[in-house]
Amino acid sequence: MTKSPMFRHLTRVGLALALAAICAAPAAQAEMRPTMNLSGATGLIDMPSGEQQPDGFLALNHGEFGPIFRNTLTFQISPRLSGSFRYLGIHRWNRQVCPPNCADANGFTTYYDRSFDLRYQLLKEHKYLPAVTLGLQDFIGTGLSAAEYVAATKSIGPRLKVTAGLGFGRLGTFGSLGAPLGDRPRVDIGRGGKVNYKQWFRGTAALFGGVEYQVNEKLSLKAEYSSDAYLDESARRGTFDRHSPFNFGVEYQYSPMIRLGAYSLYGSQFGFNVNISLNAPQRPRGGIGGSGPEPVKTRPERGTDPAAYSTGWLAQTDAKDILIGNLTRNLERSGILVESLGVTGDTAQVRFRNTKYDAEAQAVGRVARALTQTMPASVETFELIPVVNGLPTAKVTVKRTDVEALEFAPNAGAALRPRITITDADAPAFDLARNPDLYPxxxxxxxxxxxxxxxxxxxxxxxxxxxxxxxxxxxxPxxxxxxxxxxxxxxxxxxxxxxxxxxxxxxxxxxxxxxxxxxxxxxxxxxxxxxxxxxxxxxxxxxxxxxxxxxxxxxxxxxxxxxxxxxxxxxxxxxxxxxxxxxxxxxxxxxxxxxxxxxxxxxxxxxxxxxxxxxxxxxxxxxxxxxxxxxxxxxxxxxxxxxxxxxxxxxxxxxxxxxxxxxxxxxxxxxxxxxxxxxxxxxxxxxxxxxxxxxxxxxxxxxxxxxxxxxxxxxxxxxxx
Amino acid sequence: MGAVLEMTPARKLTCLALFAVLALAGCGNDPAAGDLSDPVKLAAAAVKARIGKAAGASDAPDPAMVAQLRAALEKAGQPILMVLSKTLNYAGLMAPYGVNGGVRTWATEQYVTLSTRDDIVVATRGFGPDMMSAIAPSLAQIAAGHGTVQRRYYYLDGADQTQVFAFACTIAPEGSETIAILGKAYVANRIGESCSGPSGSFKNQYWFDSRHILRQSTQFLVPGVDDLLLQRVID
Missing domain, CATH: 2.40.160 (Porin)
Incomplete structure (x- = not known):
């Protein structure tokens, strides 16, 4: 067999990613994947960038250097907006201040803090324009890590990205350009939990920036200039020595979901990062697995076998019991339980419970197929009502003729959808017989x-x-x-x-x-x-x-x-x-x-x-x-x-x-x-x-x-x- | 009359495929039907050996075992399709499971199903990555040995949304050769169908025997997965 190299590559990456990649392939050159920094924000090493993650991505990030570790959960809320929840720890917190000063936060040898970030992308990258993101870091809470920034990132060719940014708060503490928007008021920590908007973009500002170079599919190199002086951690508390604003690192894409990084930070510290990125909107294996359904059973033509369409069976006293039994056996391997059944000469209503499928539509489809196998030929309308905790939910009404005709139609789902109706599950127009074997x-x-x-x-x-x-x-029920x-x-x-x-x-x-x-x-x-x-x-x-x-x-x-x-x-x-x-x-x-x-x-x-x-x-x-x-x-x-x-x-x-x-x-x-x-x-x-x-x-x-x-x-x- | 209701048992494919077909004496749990374990082991070994061969391993299946399996399948008398996928590490025997219009659905005893219109795959279920539906050429178009056809494949992605892939395909004859289907040799005409589209390219191949029956084919399933190898073992 001959296959293009692209297909071979797709085999490794997995179907879903392949589909996603093909369907969402940008018109421009192959982009470098946006990567994350030690704070679990899209960025360089310790600094953020102007990029965002793909929509719906959820990342768990553990970043650590010297005495500081950060565990971050980041979600790409919309294509332009992302949010993070972070748990931060700083070891050796009080070794320089306690004793004598052991009050309040100085009582801890390790300081723990939680923080939230929000980042909004003002501009998406265009041919001549960089991606620009405005970020609020630690904007609710104690504000120990609080910073605001605007960062811009531009790709130059398929392997190089350059980032430059202007930071305030923490990110304005090294190489200050002065305070362009006025002084930063002291934060009123109180009990935490306040939005410190009066501080935003106030106080000293500083520039930061860096580059990311993709060596090959797996490996990339990063270098940055940090505008975070770590005043508290370094100068005041001596948890580590900040010798230099330059950080360097290498990152390795271990698998589509896992990325590992190792860094040299601030001229004195070793750091590492473990990033797990989940594409929540797409199951990694693509379409759902599980066994195939019962095939649709077609009816004989009414003209050739009119007897098959007789409704004489309605007179059978055990008709509903037989039909419930047949339906139950047919649906058993699909994990669908028949709660009750009502039939007239031309309509069947099934109330059923789905114990297996994560998609209600699949359970509805299985029941429709089972009805073609089990219902007398005269029954043309199927009313399908999923029941949960005894409560009827929506009613899906399907014509048997459509199920028969469209089973193998191209794009059969879309072809069937306009022919069905979804309505409220109101009281049935006819008697329902309960499945005698289901309760208790x-x-x-x-x-x-x-x-x-x-x-x-x-x-x-x-x-x-x-x-x-x-x-x-x-x-x-x-x-x-x-x-x-x-x-x-x-x-x-x-x-x-x-x-x-x-x-x-x-x-x-x-x-x-x-x-x-x-x-x-x-x-x-x-x-x-x-x-x-x-x-x-x-x-x-x-x-x-x-x-x-x-x-x-x-x-x-x-x-x-x-x-x-x-x-x-x-x-x-x-x-x-x-x-x-x-x-x-x-x-x-x-x-x-x-x-x-x-x-x-x-x-x-x-x-x-x-x-x-x-x-x-x-x-x-x-x-x-x-x-x-x-x-x-x-x-x-x-x-x-x-x-x-x-x-x-x-x-x-x-x-x-x-x-x-x-x-x-x-x-x-x-x-x-x-x-x-x-x-x-x-x-x-x-x-x-x-x-x-x-x-x-x-x-x-x-x-x-x-x-x-x-x-x-x-x-x-x-x-x- | 046709409209009297009767109790119907659940349709169990164990009676249609491997186990029962190979049990020589037919379906059921009758102890007199003979030792089930031998043919089952045999089939498993044959299928495993076939996978090994497909993956390039040197050990070919034991000819005696293959002959025994074929004899068992012929005796059972049902049409049998053997399906292999290297990528999915999957091999199985399939028996007819349903017919709707011109489409026949085949299934393994595990209810992995494959639907063919004129022996051309138009849907699969249970492979994991599944072809939900397709627009495909007819067997006559392929058998003609020349011309161009259009294909469209419909899939569900990891968000359960439909993705469509379109291909334009060129059909060309590729000569005649002898192929072996579970121990039986056929002289077959090979026809190739080279397809390409915005998302990539692939090639299907078809082997028609002297009776113009599609004896063997390799057919595209889904991007990122090797083609399915389909062999018609029993007609």
């Missing part, structure tokens, strides 16, 4: 768990790990008993109960105590009811031990049409704080609270989702939460949230208000195989009591999300997979 349904699982406690000032990474046993008993118990295998013996004093009830700050004492831990033990209260109106009531720290009752209603881009909900809970010992008691804290929210959910388009919650939080504080998420078609969700309540910054404590980053990672992205498994992750710089919400599982919006028209359309091509 008992499922259980045993698996490992890891619980992390991050960013404790004295011990930034703490974790417990062990075994979780979970079981679920579904009595009938929408009535579910569920529970989970954990047993620690690896615990952390560290001190607990060290949380600072606060006037707020300790609704969250004693998480450490729960981690240490609750073993074994009855994490949850609940009875839940889900039901349709009316057209597009859903209800939930959950009673019992709702989460690790609270038990009680939680009730919720949600109005969510399957075809709209927004939904409204309300939740009311009355809960008591559980004992930290993992048992069933409520006596240790003697704390009861009514909490609840009114919530609005908005699909802003292009995968951006906004959620606004207003109400009363666990500590009795009143306020609102804004969550902005970006969701990719393959299921990745990445976003940020912030909660402001009537708790003052002083009472809240460190961080001033609750905020954080939220991720949801589909396991199918990694495995390339169909699975509905997700790994949620919430990162908070500080976990405190203000603005804390009850952590009840399977809230209605989360449960129904993805089953609506937008969710089906996002992955519609999977219908034929």
């Amino acid at each position: 349904k008992f499922t259980w699982s045993v698996g490992p768990y890891v619980q992390t406690m991050l960013f404790d000032p004295s011990e930034p990474f703490k974790a417990t790990a062990g075994v979780r046993f979970a079981a679920k008993y579904e009595i009938r 929408g009535l579910i008993l569920a529970g989970a118990v954990t047993k620690q295998v690896i615990g952390h013996a560290g001190a607990f109960g060290g949380a600072d004093a606060s006037p707020l009830p300790p609704v969250r700050r004693n998480a450490d105590t729960y981690n240490a004492k609750a073993d074994p831990d009855i994490e949850s033990l609940t009875a839940a009811w889900y039901g349709n209260l009316g057209r597009n109106l859903y209800g939930r009531v959950t009673v019992g031990y709702l989460e690790r720290m609270f038990g009680g009752i939680s009730a919720e209603v949600l109005w969510k049409p399957a075809t709209r881009h927004w939904a409204l909900g309300a939740e009311l809970n009355y809960v008591a704080q559980r004992d930290p010992t993992g048992g069933l008691g409520f006596s240790a804290y003697d704390y009861r609270v009514a909490t609840g929210h009114v919530s609005g959910y908005f699909d802003l388009g292009k995968g951006y989702h906004l959620q606004v919650d207003v109400g009363r939080y666990l500590a009795g504080d009143v306020g609102g939460t804004v969550t902005l998420l970006r969701e990719f078609q393959n299921g990745w969700k990445i976003g940020a949230f912030a909660t402001l309540t009537n708790v003052s910054a002083k009472d809240f404590g460190e961080g001033s208000f609750d905020k954080g980053i939220q991720l949801e990672v589909p396991i199918a992205w990694f495995s390339g195989q169909p699975t509905r498994s997700l790994r949620p992750l919430v990162l908070r710089p500080v976990g405190r009591d203000g603005g804390a919400r009850l952590d009840v599982t399977d809230r209605l919006y989360t449960t129904l999300h993805g089953y609506d028209k937008a969710g089906l359309d996002a992955q519609w091509g999977r219908f034929w997979r």
